[in-house]
Amino acid sequence: MPDQIETCPLCAFVGESETDVYTHVLTSHRKQAIAEALLERRPVQLAR
Ligand SMILES: [Zn+2]
Numbered sequence: 001m002p003d004q005i006e007t008c009p010l011c012a013f014v015g016e017s018e019t020d021v022y023t024h025v026l027t028s029h030r031k032q033a034i035a036e037a038l039l040e041r042r043p044v045q046l047a048r
Contacts, residue, residue, distance in 0.1 A: 009037045 006021040015021035
């Protein structure tokens with residue numbers, strides 16, 4: 001396992017692994033906040 005530090009995109013939480021952060025997000029944040037964070041990280045680009 002790589003010594004990779006994973007951080008929560010919604011707060012300053014730092015987990016030991018991606019799964020750790022994933023669990024944190026699911027238990028600590030609402031789905032709406034998660035969706036907003038995802039949209040923020042990956043903005044919708046309208047094709048012209
Ligand atoms: Zn968080």
